[in-house]
Amino acid sequence: MIDVKGLTKKFNRTVVLRNIDAHIEKGEKVVIIGPSGSGKSTFLRCLNLMERPTSGSIRFDGQEITGLREREIDPIRQRMGMVFQHFNLFPHLTIQRNITLAPVKLGLMTQEAADKKAKELLERVGLPDKAKAYPAQLSGGQKQRIAIARALAMNPEVMLFDEPTSALDPEMVGEVLSLMKQLADDGMTMVVVTHEMGFAKEVASRVLFMADGQILEENAPRQFFGNPKNPRLREFLSKVL
Amino acid sequence: MGFSDSFRQNFIEDDRWKYLVNGLKTTLIITLFAVLLGMVLGFLVAIIRSTYLRTKKLLIPDLICRLYLTVIRGTPVVVQLLIIYFVIFGSVDVSKTFVAIIAFGINSGAYVAEIVRGGIMSIDVGQLEAGRSLGLNYRQTMMYIIMPQAIKNVLPALCNECIVLLKETSVAGYIAIEDLTRGGDIIRSITFAPFLPLLAVALIYLVVVILLTKLVGILERRLSANDRR
Ligand SMILES: Nc1ncnc2c1ncn2[C@@H]1O[C@H](COP(=O)(O)OP(=O)(O)O)[C@@H](O)[C@H]1O
Ligand SMILES: [Mg+2]
Helix, strand or coil: CEEEEEEEEEECCEEEEEEEEEEECCCCEEEEECCCCCCHHHHHHHHCCCCCCCEEEEEECCEECCCCCHHHHHHHHHCEEEECCCCCCCCCCCHHHHHHHHHHHCCCCCHHHHHHHHHHHHHHCCCHHHCCCCHHHCCHHHHHHHHHHHHHCCCCCEEEEECCCCCCCHHHHHHHHHHHHHHHHCCCEEEEECCCHHHHHHHCCEEEEEECCEEEEEECHHHHHHCCCCHHHHHHHHHHC | CCHHHHHHHHHHHHHCHHHHHHHHHHHHHHHHHHHHHHHHHHHHHHHHHHHHHHHCCCHHHHHHHHHHHHHHHHCCHHHHHHHHHHHHCCCCCCCHHHHHHHHHHHHHHHHHHHHHHHHHHCCCHHHHHHHHHCCCCHHHHHHHHHHHHHHHHHHHHHHHHHHHHHHHHHHHHHHCCCCHHHHHHHHHHHHCCCHHHHHHHHHHHHHHHHHHHHHHHHHHHHHHHHHCC
């Protein structure tokens, strides 16, 4: 579904991603771990072209997307949901409008159909009574569940998560992870940057280890955690496990 | 001469109060339309500048905007008014009020632009990213996500800019417009009594400004009440 070849990203002179190759199949759940500053967010943001790669190719469903013009990227982004560390809900809009804004303004749904969809999504994320609330009235965990619902409202083919639980109080991490797990069980293709090793072990079909802008190891979770080969990964795991 | 005689002489005789009423009308008309022009210009410049700052697009329009801001904020409004009247419209026959609206509008636009740009830049980049990640384009994200929040944040400052502009139009007399200030001055030149006419002018400005300030206060309270919801 997503095919990355020779992806390199520089910010001015600093090389943040070095010649990365990666392949993500439909229905796969790829978890990316690695030390802070290793380029995980940048990699994820290159996938939906929030960052423009310096060189290399990214194919989405067979279509080369790195060379697209701004105008041609928007329809691609509509097919990829993104969930941010800091939720980024729209504070001036009700939860319902947060969820329906994009599909309605993009002409994909009528307000009526979108409202109906929002209601279903709110049920799905376990917050059916929050439609008329504003983001400021929600807890962090609830905000992140709404952010996931907002992304799902576009019926994305793949969901990108950038440390979705890192900004949460510990007692709220579970509710977000269990929603993500539910999403995984429903067959969603997911790319997740996280420090939650339990989630990686349980949900990932494949785990990638990034350091210094490179993927140093990738494997199914059992081998990845049970028998890590790269010394940097061993050192990293010894610190976080 | 007692107060009532002086009052009669300055305001009642020959309907001299009409200089003040007509002057106030002119002042309010100039202010209203200059505010509108200033808002249009200011928002345009603010959007160009913040687009450049956030996306590095619109370099040339941004350079023009920066030149505009530097020139307008670096020179006195009276000089701008005189230049626009005598140089730019020097050989064209247009109404002076129109010239004043243009001059004060262009002047106010520079201050509005900086207020609005500050409002836009104060909105977290995450908002822009969230909008773009959903597939909304830059214009849609600005229109539905960034601007509503930015405008709400700067509304009180924009209202204050209107109040400042109202007072600044008092230099319109430099191009012989009979605004409120000039109205009082005309009475003074007829009656040779400076105290009452100028006091009346000051009081009228004060009352209008106090009224507008009250309105801004009510608006601000409404907005912050919304924030606590
Ligand atoms: N917009 C940017 N401009 C300049 N440098 C950046 C930018 N975004 C990220 N970087 C740098 O790229 C490196 C990788 O960042 P990031 O992808 O956020 O890492 P991670 O998500 O793994 O912590 C860091 O050194 C960071 O400072
Ligand atoms: Mg990161």
